[in-house]
Amino acid sequence: GVGKTVLAISCMKRLSEGKVIPVILNFSAQTSSVRTQEMIEGPLEKRKRTQLGAPVGKTVIIFVDDVNMPKLDTYGSQAAIELLRQFLDFQGFYDREKLFWKEILDVVLGCACAPPGGGRNPLTPRFVRHFALFSLPKPNEETLTQIFNGILLGFLGSFSGAIRALSEPMVTACVDVYMRVANVMLPTPDRSHYIFNLRDLSKCIQGILQATNLHYNMESQILRLFYHETTRVFHDRLINQDDKDLFKSLMKDVCKLHFKRVVVQDDEPAILFGDFMIFGKPKNERIYDEIKDHSKLESVLNDYIVDYNSMAVGKQMKLILFQDAMEHTVRLARLLRSDRGNGLLVGIAG
Incomplete structure (x- = not known):
């Protein structure tokens, strides 16, 4: 990593x-x-x-x-x-x-x-003995911040001044979350996939790079995107409620420290982003935006199921979209739209 x-x-x-x-x-x-x-x-x-x-x-x-x-x-x-x-x-x-x-x-x-x-x-x-050996040390927080801030600041160059000013705080917050999670949530025999490295940090920044300057013009929008991408990268790997509660508390502390505000309220439903809410819109015209209306999300996903079944040959797909199923579907859609997006689905047999 x-x-x-x-x-x-x-x-x-x-x-x-x-x-x-x-x-x-x-x-x-x-x-x-x-x-x-x-x-x-x-x-x-x-x-x-x-x-x-x-x-x-x-x-x-x-x-x-x-x-x-x-x-x-x-x-x-x-x-x-x-x-x-x-x-x-x-x-x-x-x-x-x-x-x-x-x-x-x-x-x-x-x-x-x-x-x-x-x-x-x-x-x-x-x-x-046949090789010249080179050691690549793990970069420290200052180095990581400098690298990713250069990337994000260049990307946000065409955004509003208020959003550009959030470049360094967002990068610092991403690095802070990564360091805290990597130090606290260590792998154990029953949590062997709790392995966090620089790829996870880069995925957070990559997620923020999905914003568009025509649509993201408020600080709250880009900060909620930051919160969502960080949650997807780290939170979705956690397997029990204690770890999830710890992560939410960690995110709350990080947001207060670096942004001087609460980005997501405690009583809010799960924060979700996607680019598929307008049915039939061409892929190159889609906007990656927050999905605020979960009832509309269910309706849109059902439309996709109907569309799939109308073209399917043989057995049709009959799904009941409860809340967890919809959230998982949105998470998978995010992976599929990402460059080099890969997913490992960890489930309990039953």
Whole structure:
């Protein structure tokens, strides 16, 4: 969560404009040496019977992300990493079918990993010795505020002066919420998904960037958008009422501290935003706005169900939209409209 992958990929993209062919591999606990060898050999060309290499005049750079993720075998080694070590030691590996040695030419290896723990394993020194090591420390609050304030202030340049003035307070509030949640809500065996990192903070800012200067012209609008996006990123991950109450109290304190006001009242219904309330409106004309009328929300969602059933072939979808179902639907719609929006639905069997 400190930007290792983003930095590596951005560098490789710049290098790819020259004589470099970038190849990105992602390791997991189940990555095998067989699969690793197949992925390495994939972009290479056969030069001789016993030689593989990058296309003539080119260099292949293989970037392995999460290189220390493969699980340990019975003897405490990681087969995929041992294959990479063999390649670095001897510039090649064996053909798995005919058992002859294959030399690998014009291939450079780069890797990224996080410290051991949480499914990651220590790397053998025999492998690490081949690399120049760079440590990317976790940025502090001041650095985070500077980075995200630059992004948000640039985005709000066309908004009203009152909203532009809220750029730094909103970023500071986002960082404050992230730091408090990460320090208080720690993962446990029954809450193993309570893992918060910089991606969550960036998602908060990304959510605020969905505002449009033609529609958002009041401070209260942008602050409620901030509250909603922060709630979606952090609150939706919480699994019990105690944690949810703690988060609401935390948000209330943060808003009073950074905005000198209460953004959302205690007795308000769930704050929801969406861009689908005008049925049939083209996607590029939709406005991401607060959904204040929950009865209208139910009517609109029922219209979508009717529209779907009118086009569905075979079994129709018959849903009863109670309050929780509507809120979850709005949350999922937000994920689907977001860039790189991904969702993990955690449910209890029953």
